Amino acid sequence: MLINELSKKTGISTHTIRFYEKSGLIEGKQDESVKSNNYYHYDDVTVEKLEFISDAKSVGFTIKEIGQMIDAWYNRKYTKKQKLEILDDKLSSLEQKMKEIREMKKQILQFKEDVVKDRC
Amino acid sequence: MLINELSKKTGISTHTIRFYEKSGLIEGKQDESVKSNNYYHYDDVTVEKLEFISDAKSVGFTIKEIGQMIDAWYNRKYTKKQKLEILDDKLSSLEQKMKEIREMKKQILQFKEDVVKDRC
DNA sequence: ATCAACTATAGACTATACTCTAATGTTGTT
DNA sequence: AACAACATTAGAGTATAGTCTATAGTTGAT
Numbered sequence: 001m002l003i004n005e006l007s008k009k010t011g012i013s014t015h016t017i018r019f020y021e022k023s024g025l026i027e028g029k030q031d032e033s034v035k036s037n038n039y040y041h042y043d044d045v046t047v048e049k050l051e052f053i054s055d056a057k058s059v060g061f062t063i064k065e066i067g068q069m070i071d072a073w074y075n076r077k078y079t080k081k082q083k084l085e086i087l088d089d090k091l092s093s094l095e096q097k098m099k100e101i102r103e104m105k106k107q108i109l110q111f112k113e114d115v116v117k118d119r120c
Numbered sequence: 121m122l123i124n125e126l127s128k129k130t131g132i133s134t135h136t137i138r139f140y141e142k143s144g145l146i147e148g149k150q151d152e153s154v155k156s157n158n159y160y161h162y163d164d165v166t167v168e169k170l171e172f173i174s175d176a177k178s179v180g181f182t183i184k185e186i187g188q189m190i191d192a193w194y195n196r197k198y199t200k201k202q203k204l205e206i207l208d209d210k211l212s213s214l215e216q217k218m219k220e221i222r223e224m225k226k227q228i229l230q231f232k233e234d235v236v237k238d239r240c
Numbered sequence: 241a242t243c244a245a246c247t248a249t250a251g252a253c254t255a256t257a258c259t260c261t262a263a264t265g266t267t268g269t270t
Numbered sequence: 271a272a273c274a275a276c277a278t279t280a281g282a283g284t285a286t287a288g289t290c291t292a293t294a295g296t297t298g299a300t
Binding site: 058073074080111115116 | 179203207211220221231235240
Binding site for chain 2: 278
């Protein structure tokens, strides 16, 4: 599929898709047999990757971190051991985030109590 | 206390503290009786606020959102009802973040399984 | 053949959240 | 008095993550 279809399938603008491509998160390929244009073609794995990127971004991972995870999954550039290390690292960062959120929740509940009891 | 002490107590640089002050998150006050300088003085509530800001930032709240929460707690600019609305809104955004993190965790665990089983 | 809708590339612009520099003045210790 | 260490203000610079504009070429339907 071309970039427009990819954009429609994922809800991510073509601009942003190109930005992700420049950032090394995804990669389209050109059809060598077609000489009249240099359009990039994207496959279903790219759709999968973009969906992952959206999800990973909303939990607060940076482009760089997302790139690492994508490489740990879809690429051959790491050994099995390295891949597992990267993924475990991200898992523990998720645990950390969870812990921080639970504490923030407590803090806000305390604020609420103070508001209700006119302590502020 | 002056800005340097505040910085040391909170681990936040004086530059960043001034940035937060300009952003309306905290507020020092000048001593009218002293005419030779215009130094700002900060109290323990400001220390409390800065600690809250650090925590809130690390769970992904923006300066604007943090400002709302601080106003909902330390300010008189909202009614009790409005304050509770703001705080409830932030609580549900935390629930949302929690949900997203749990899903991301599942996804990464799946990646790990695929790596272990040589499916990628 | 024409025209809307698409594509690529380069580069400018924006928002958020800092982070640093420069200029200038103040305070406290020796 | 001198000097380090502090204070203020204004404004410039940085990183991240987009977002938009301009230019130019391509495709597909009528």
